[in-house]
Amino acid sequence: MAAIVITGGSRGIGAATARLAARRGHRVCVGYRSDDDAAAAVVAEITGAGGEAFAVRADTSTTAGVETLFTAAGERLGRLDGLVNNAGVVAPKARVDQLDEDRINHLLRTNVTGPLLCARQAVLRMSTAYGGSGGVIVNVSSAAARIGGPGEYVDYAASKGAVDTLTAGLAAEVVGEGIRVNGVRPGLIDTDIHEPGRLERVVPSVPMKRAGRAEEVAEAILWLLSDASSYVTGATLDVSGGR
Numbered sequence: 001m002a003a004i005v006i007t008g009g010s011r012g013i014g015a016a017t018a019r020l021a022a023r024r025g026h027r028v029c030v031g032y033r034s035d036d037d038a039a040a041a042v043v044a045e046i047t048g049a050g051g052e053a054f055a056v057r058a059d060t061s062t063t064a065g066v067e068t069l070f071t072a073a074g075e076r077l078g079r080l081d082g083l084v085n086n087a088g089v090v091a092p093k094a095r096v097d098q099l100d101e102d103r104i105n106h107l108l109r110t111n112v113t114g115p116l117l118c119a120r121q122a123v124l125r126m127s128t129a130y131g132g133s134g135g136v137i138v139n140v141s142s143a144a145a146r147i148g149g150p151g152e153y154v155d156y157a158a159s160k161g162a163v164d165t166l167t168a169g170l171a172a173e174v175v176g177e178g179i180r181v182n183g184v185r186p187g188l189i190d191t192d193i194h195e196p197g198r199l200e201r202v203v204p205s206v207p208m209k210r211a212g213r214a215e216e217v218a219e220a221i222l223w224l225l226s227d228a229s230s231y232v233t234g235a236t237l238d239v240s241g242g243r
């Protein structure tokens with residue numbers, strides 16, 4: 001049994017990960033930004049099934065929010081064993097020549113600054129160099145990091161490219177301190193993150209000819225969190241139906 005913080009654990013891939021982690025016996029801190037009802041529903045489902053979970057409302061794109069999240073997690077969980085860096089946002093379909101600074105910075109703060117700040121807190125708590133017992137970090141990237149998001153959101157794709165680099169660099173940095181760092185690159189997954197009509201529009205370009213389910217990504221994340229992947233670090237696994 002492990003104690004795990006899941007950012008963006010209230011909806012979509014994060015919620016599926018929280019449910020599966022709890023079913024596997026882990027204690028789960030569900031981070032979220034603003035949707036109290038969704039977070040409460042995930043926690044109620046887990047605790048109703050006999051699992052252990054609690055929610056913390058905190059904006060992970062800010063230092064203050066990340067400190068709130070990890071302080072609350074520490075008070076409830078005690079020791080930390082894992083972090084799933086999952087909270088992320090997209091933005092409406094646009095070409096690069098239509099972007100503006102506010103949109104770009106919002107994406108980068110949420111999708112890059114947030115995961116870096118959360119990774120920092122996790123390393124401070126889990127690294128044997130700081131007296132911790134080791135642990136695991138799983139970063140949620142996107143197939144967009146490989147594809148580039150042309151005509152849709154190159155800024156989002158670039159933010160996920162940064163997440164892949166975070167995985168590679170941090171894994172090498174803390175490999176001697178008991179921490180494994182890996183990532184997943186989901187492809188087209190059926191969650192509320194998409195603009196209306198996007199799933200239907202993009203499905204034909206997926207070799208498996210269907211969108212993935214959040215639960216299918218959660219399975220990969222749980223494998224990377226588990227000892228079954230004990231010799232895996234610095235890797236990013238595509239969960240994308242061949243896309």
Ligand code: NAP
Nearest residue numbers: 008010011012013033034035059060087088142189191193
């Ligand atoms: P989602 O259904 O829109 O859920 C996003 C979650 O992140 C929510 O729990 C949300 O909380 C939280 N969140 C967003 N901004 C936050 C912030 N600043 N601070 C704290 N929490 C924040 O998204 P999803 O589809 O599950 O995506 C999860 C991750 O997978 C993201 O990193 C996304 O880029 C990545 N991904 C998704 C797909 C896909 O097709 N769905 C594909 C590739 C990668 P609130 O609801 O409270 O705002």
